[in-house]
Amino acid sequence: MLEWRRRREPSSAMLWLSPVIAIALTMLLGMIVFTAMGYDGFHGVESIFLRPFLEPQRWADLGVKAAPLVMIALGLAIGFRANVWNIGAEGQYIMGAIAGTGVALATYEMTGWWILPAMALAGVLGGMAWAAIPALLRVRLQVSEILTSLMLTYVAVQVLYFLVRGPWKDPDGFNFPQTRMFTADQTLPAMMEGSLVHLGIPVALLIALVAWLVLERTTAGYAVKVVGLAPAAARHGGFSAGTVTWATLLASGGLAGLAGLFEAAGPFGQLTPQFPVGYGFTAIIVAFLGRLHPLGIVLGGIVLAATYVGGEIAQSTVRLPQAATGMFQALLLFMLLATDVLVKYRIVWKARAA
Amino acid sequence: MNQPHEQKVPPRLALAHISKSFPGVKANDDVSLSVGRGEIHALLGENGAGKSTLVKILYGVQQADEGSIAWDGEIVSIPSPKAARQLGIGMVFQHFSLFDAMTVIENIALGLDEAVDRDVLKARVAAILDSYSLPLDPEREVHTLSVGERQRIEIVRCLLQKPKLLIMDEPTSVLTPQEVEKLFGTLRQIAAEGCAILYISHKLDEIKALCETATILRGGRVVASCDPRTETTRRMAELMIGAELRQLERAAGDRAGAARLAVAGLSLPGEPPFGTDLEGLSFEARAGEILGIAGVAGNGQSELLTALSGERLAERSEAILLDGKPVGQLGAGPRRALGLACVPEERNGHAAVPDFSLAENTVLTARHRLPLAPLGVISGRDVLRFTDAIIKRFDVRTTSPAAPAQSLSGGNLQKFIMGREIGQEPGVLVVCQPTWGVDAGAAAAIRQELVDLAAKGSAVVVISQDLDELLELSDRLCIINEGRLSPPRAVASYGIDEIGLMMGGIHGEAGPAAGAAHA
Numbered sequence: 001m002l003e004w005r006r007r008r009e010p011s012s013a014m015l016w017l018s019p020v021i022a023i024a025l026t027m028l029l030g031m032i033v034f035t036a037m038g039y040d041g042f043h044g045v046e047s048i049f050l051r052p053f054l055e056p057q058r059w060a061d062l063g064v065k066a067a068p069l070v071m072i073a074l075g076l077a078i079g080f081r082a083n084v085w086n087i088g089a090e091g092q093y094i095m096g097a098i099a100g101t102g103v104a105l106a107t108y109e110m111t112g113w114w115i116l117p118a119m120a121l122a123g124v125l126g127g128m129a130w131a132a133i134p135a136l137l138r139v140r141l142q143v144s145e146i147l148t149s150l151m152l153t154y155v156a157v158q159v160l161y162f163l164v165r166g167p168w169k170d171p172d173g174f175n176f177p178q179t180r181m182f183t184a185d186q187t188l189p190a191m192m193e194g195s196l197v198h199l200g201i202p203v204a205l206l207i208a209l210v211a212w213l214v215l216e217r218t219t220a221g222y223a224v225k226v227v228g229l230a231p232a233a234a235r236h237g238g239f240s241a242g243t244v245t246w247a248t249l250l251a252s253g254g255l256a257g258l259a260g261l262f263e264a265a266g267p268f269g270q271l272t273p274q275f276p277v278g279y280g281f282t283a284i285i286v287a288f289l290g291r292l293h294p295l296g297i298v299l300g301g302i303v304l305a306a307t308y309v310g311g312e313i314a315q316s317t318v319r320l321p322q323a324a325t326g327m328f329q330a331l332l333l334f335m336l337l338a339t340d341v342l343v344k345y346r347i348v349w350k351a352r353a354a
Numbered sequence: 355m356n357q358p359h360e361q362k363v364p365p366r367l368a369l370a371h372i373s374k375s376f377p378g379v380k381a382n383d384d385v386s387l388s389v390g391r392g393e394i395h396a397l398l399g400e401n402g403a404g405k406s407t408l409v410k411i412l413y414g415v416q417q418a419d420e421g422s423i424a425w426d427g428e429i430v431s432i433p434s435p436k437a438a439r440q441l442g443i444g445m446v447f448q449h450f451s452l453f454d455a456m457t458v459i460e461n462i463a464l465g466l467d468e469a470v471d472r473d474v475l476k477a478r479v480a481a482i483l484d485s486y487s488l489p490l491d492p493e494r495e496v497h498t499l500s501v502g503e504r505q506r507i508e509i510v511r512c513l514l515q516k517p518k519l520l521i522m523d524e525p526t527s528v529l530t531p532q533e534v535e536k537l538f539g540t541l542r543q544i545a546a547e548g549c550a551i552l553y554i555s556h557k558l559d560e561i562k563a564l565c566e567t568a569t570i571l572r573g574g575r576v577v578a579s580c581d582p583r584t585e586t587t588r589r590m591a592e593l594m595i596g597a598e599l600r601q602l603e604r605a606a607g608d609r610a611g612a613a614r615l616a617v618a619g620l621s622l623p624g625e626p627p628f629g630t631d632l633e634g635l636s637f638e639a640r641a642g643e644i645l646g647i648a649g650v651a652g653n654g655q656s657e658l659l660t661a662l663s664g665e666r667l668a669e670r671s672e673a674i675l676l677d678g679k680p681v682g683q684l685g686a687g688p689r690r691a692l693g694l695a696c697v698p699e700e701r702n703g704h705a706a707v708p709d710f711s712l713a714e715n716t717v718l719t720a721r722h723r724l725p726l727a728p729l730g731v732i733s734g735r736d737v738l739r740f741t742d743a744i745i746k747r748f749d750v751r752t753t754s755p756a757a758p759a760q761s762l763s764g765g766n767l768q769k770f771i772m773g774r775e776i777g778q779e780p781g782v783l784v785v786c787q788p789t790w791g792v793d794a795g796a797a798a799a800i801r802q803e804l805v806d807l808a809a810k811g812s813a814v815v816v817i818s819q820d821l822d823e824l825l826e827l828s829d830r831l832c833i834i835n836e837g838r839l840s841p842p843r844a845v846a847s848y849g850i851d852e853i854g855l856m857m858g859g860i861h862g863e864a865g866p867a868a869g870a871a872h873a
Contacts, residue, residue: 009761217734219727222717230707235665236698237718238687 004345014343019289019296021342022335023049023303029335030328040318047317048310048328058309060197064267065308067200068093068259070301072283074204074211075252077292081215082228084248088134088149089256090280091156092127096257097264098160099126101179101271104186105168115185120261127257128250130156135249139242145249157276164271178272188266200262205298207255212294224248256280285333304329364427365390366550367412367519372421374407381407382418383574389519389567394541394551396561396582399571400594400793405554408571409521412552413445414438436467444512445521450504454497454628458507461496465511482513486540497628501650502533509540519550526560530650531821531854538564556594556794558587559822572596595794610829611641614813615694615782616675620668620682622661630654630837632661637832637842639782639813644804645842646828647817650857654837655817656699659786662815663696664689677781691722693781697771699790699817701764705771708760712752713741715759716774723778740777748773749799765792772800776807783807784815789823801827821853833857 027045035041052058072089079086086092100123107115133152137143165177173180188198215221226234227244234241259279264271286304290296311325368388374381382404389395399405410416412423414432422429425441432438438445452461463475470478479492490506499507505525512520522541526534541564545551553565561568561582568582570593578593620635632654639645649655660666661674668674668682675681681689698704706715716737721727726737741755748769752762759767768791775783788804789797804827808814817834818824824831825845832842833856840856 009758217732219717219721219730219732222714222727222732226707226710226718229709230703232700232704233707233718235660236663236686236696236704238664238685238690238722240685 001349003348004341005348006345007343010343011346015291016296018339018342019291019300019336022289022332022339025335025339026328026332030331033327034320034324039320044314044318044320044324047314047320048307048324050310051313051317052306052309058313060192060195061309062302062305063201064196064198066298066301066305067198067204068263068279069283069286069304070204070298071200071207071259071262072252072256072280073286073290073297073301074207074294075255076283077287077290077294077297078211078215078224079248079252080228080287080292082224082244082248083231084138084228084245085144085146086131086134086149086249086252087146087284088130088151088153088280089252089283090276090278091149091153092130092253092256093260093263093280094153094156094160094276095130096123096127096254096260097271097275098156098163098260099123099129099257100261101168101264104182104265105179107186108180108183111183111185113185116188116265119186119265120258123257123261123264124254125257127253127255127260129253130257131249131253135246138249139245145245149249153280160271160275161273164273168271170270179270181270182265186265187269188262196267198262198266200259200266203258203262204301208294208298215294220247256283282329285329285336288333288336304332307332363391364424366393366426367552368424368427369408369412370422370424372408372411372418372423374411374416374418380574382411385421385571385574385576387569387576387579389550389552391518391550392545392548393567394545394553394565396565396568397552397554397571398556398558398561398568398590398594400556403571403594404574405571406523407574409445409523409552409554412438413443413521439467439515442516442518443521444515444517444519446505446508446512446523446525448524450508452496452504452507455495457493457495458490458499459492461507462492462511462514466514478514479510482510486513486543488540500533501652502529502536505529505537513544517549519552520544521552521554523554524556525553526555526557530857531850534560557822558582558590561590562587570594591794610643611811613638613640613675614677615639615662615784615815616678617662618673618675619670620661620673622657622666622668624654624657624837630657632657632837635837635839637839639815641811641813642808643829644808644814644816644827646824646831646845647815647834647839648821648824648831648853648857649817649819649834651819653835655786655819655834657837658834658839659696659698659784659817662694662784663698664694687722690719690778690780693723695719695775695778695780695783697775697783697785697788699786701767701771702760706759706767709758711756711758712745712750712762712770713737713755715770716741716744716755720774720778723780744770744773744777747777748803749796765796768792769796769800772803776803779807779810780812782813782815784817786817787819788816789820797823821850 027049031041031045034044052062072093076086076089100119103119103122130152134145134148137148138145164179168179170178170180188200191197191199191201215224223239223244226237226239227241231241264275268275282304286297286300289300289303307325307328311322314320314324315322365388370386372382372385385408397405407416411418414434414437423432430441432441459476459479462479463470476492483490488506490503496504525537529537541551555561565582568580569576570578570590572594582590616638618636620632622632624630630653635658637645661668664684664686671680671683673682676689676692676694679692681692702708707718717726717732720740724740726733726740738755744750745752745755750770750773751766762770772788788800792800804814804816816824816827828845830842831845831848833840833853835857
């Protein structure tokens with residue numbers, strides 16, 4: 001019979017292999033589920049997980065979708081390392097976009113190179129401000145940041161709806177609930193002529209690199225890890241859990257806010273009620289798929305971006321419903337949590353003892 | 355029944371050729387021993403010698419790979435603790451499984467295999483308390499009790515089942531000398547009634563005083579069997595550790611200089627729910643001396659340590675002076691930078707991070723005094739160099755500085771932690787239980803390092819429950835009880851009875867709780 005046996009040390013091979021196993025299991029299980037539902041399951045999975053990588057014309061789209069996921073997930077992962085569970089990145093993402101759009105609308109008649117950086121700064125500050133609320137409540141009153149950050153997401157959505165339907169509605173927009181289109185000075189420059197690829201992609205990679213160095217080589221990164229692993233030891237070593245909570249929530253809020261601004265000033269070019277697409281939630285899966293490691297998160301972001309891009313392909317090739325994307329993402333998280341047990345345990349075949 | 359050495363009767367318990375392996379270690383290797391009726395049998399060995407594993411096999415918690423257990427001459431299998439209890443085996447664990455917020459009688463009821471009517475149980479408990487004259491109030495809530503009283507609950511639990519064999523696992527490690535005497539009286543009475551007792555300890559004096567046979571384990575094997583009443587403690591200790599004991603070397607005479615750590619009127623409320631309040635603690639630790647702080651666990655030792663280390667701040671800055679500078683309101687980092695190093699009792703998760711490598715654990719407390727992270731960037735090379743130096747100087751047995759702290763045995767991790775602090779040459783070192791769970795050889799090495807550190811002009815404060823250790827190490831000694839500290843005095847001025855009484859709370863003005871505990 002099969003038996004779980006605890007490893008003496010966590011397996012470092014499994015640490016990296018378990019996400020791969022999880023992806024494989026997700027593909028297999030997805031195939032079975034959609035075949036059972038009467039779809040062409042094999043080609044559905046192929047469309048979602050392979051086509052985006054095999055067709056070069058999809059790569060730009062992959063990068064555009066991966067950039068915000070990676071950016072948000074980096075911030076979240078730093079917090080998760082410290083046992084600070086920011087589940088409300090979606091709200092901070094929206095608030096960042098709103099703050100940046102505020103700058104855009106205020107500078108509508110102006111031109112200058114400084115406008116985009118000002119918008120980016122506003123985006124970061126907007127996300128930080130939204131994350132500061134859970135930070136304050138957790139540090140001062142020991143309120144769980146899981147609940148407050150999540151609930152604030154829905155507040156952010158309502159603020160967005162209010163603004164685009166009310167004070168910020170485009171005066172020349174035939175009463176559609178949306179803001180003005182951003183001007184050229186307010187839009188992210190394309191990296192390649194005529195493509196969607198924008199500045200967000202190199203910025204996301206740069207942030208991943210910085211996050212990696214900070215986590216591995218600085219006392220600040222050390223503080224994050226030690227507070228997460230052993231709070232009493234952290235106190236003994238002179239690290240303050242409150243400071244780390246503040247710093248990680250502000251960092252993750254700021255990065256989510258920046259991602260939101262990039263999305264508004266990039267692919268969208270304005271704010272509309274359709275702006276929140278759930279990147280803030282999907283980024284949680286990215287963070288875990290990347291094992292909370294900055295470089296792993298870059299890979300994880302690309303995989304999850306593929307589920308968005310591939311989900312669209314599968315809609316046209318095998319007529320999978322749009323909800324298939326969400327299902328695959330959820331399945332992936334589920335498998336990820338399940339295969340994680342392999343890191344600390346191994347399976348042994350054991351003849352039944354007498 | 356009352357004759358322990360009757361020839362025709364088979365022994366109550368006979369273990370034959372017991373072996374048990376875990377991944378990477380053979381915990382028991384061909385262990386055989388027998389215990390007669392009414393015999394008090396010592397199982398002696400260092401940490402990691404295999405005592406706990408043997409006892410777990412006996413109590414049905416684990417199964418032996420090889421070997422047999424004979425009970426009253428018949429081979430038995432003991433698949434679970436419940437089966438062990440049905441045979442008549444009772445066990446008092448080192449760590450009690452009691453619910454703090456419930457009363458004594460409720461805790462006893464919870465530990466029974468079958469439901470017993472409350473009034474019947476009360477009567478049976480009262481009868482046991484009476485016949486063994488154990489002072490214990492069945493209606494008290496457990497968190498108000500001393501450690502000795504808690505242990506009595508566990509003993510009563512066992513006695514209720516009329517055991518034929520009672521296993522005591524390190525029962526005296528947290529008791530005052532008076533409580534130990536009381537416990538021995540009880541155990542002798544139990545044995546006189548025919549119950550066999552397997553007494554696990556590494557305290558040789560106690561074994562000499564109590565036991566008639568001793569089986570000595572080392573590295574999972576039986577290395578000797580002897581009569582402790584006729585054997586010398588030194589000989590038994592050497593059998594136990596398998597090497598010659600090192601004597602502590604220290605210069606004679608009073609070397610104490612100026613006060614390096616001065617605590618004046620330090621008060622701090624305990625952390626809820628059951629923390630101990632510190633009430634007006636005052637003492638000085640002087641350059642060149644080792645100040646011992648004795649006390650039974652849970653009387654404010656861990657609170658004192660966190661107050662000194664800066665993990666919790668004092669209400670007034672002047673409550674703690676370090677080389678004359680007020681530091682009461684400074685955090686752990688700044689205090690360490692000024693030369694105050696602390697080693698808490700709990701190694702895993704407090705003094706060290708189990709998941710981190712030794713090198714990473716070096717950064718935890720050494721980065722303030724050593725240039726390991728200039729400008730916030732950790733210098734891997736410097737960290738490695740210091741970690742290597744600790745491993746060499748303190749003979750830490752590990753594969754490499756990259757090994758996770760949790761892969762080290764308790765004793766080796768303690769050597770590493772002590773090395774990390776002593777290696778920083780602190781002006782003041784405060785350690786809690788420096789040799790807890792450390793084998794005798796390593797303990798001697800750690801004590802020697804403490805003596806040497808003091809000799810270099812640092813002040814060393816040792817908070818410990820191990821009175822022998824304190825008497826050996828300290829120049830001056832004070833006693834902590836219920837969050838209050840007696841004034842330090844030269845060790846030679848104490849009688850052992852006096853220390854015991856003070857640990858139990860009798861300071862001339864006996865508190866009400868102390869009176870109840872030792873009526």
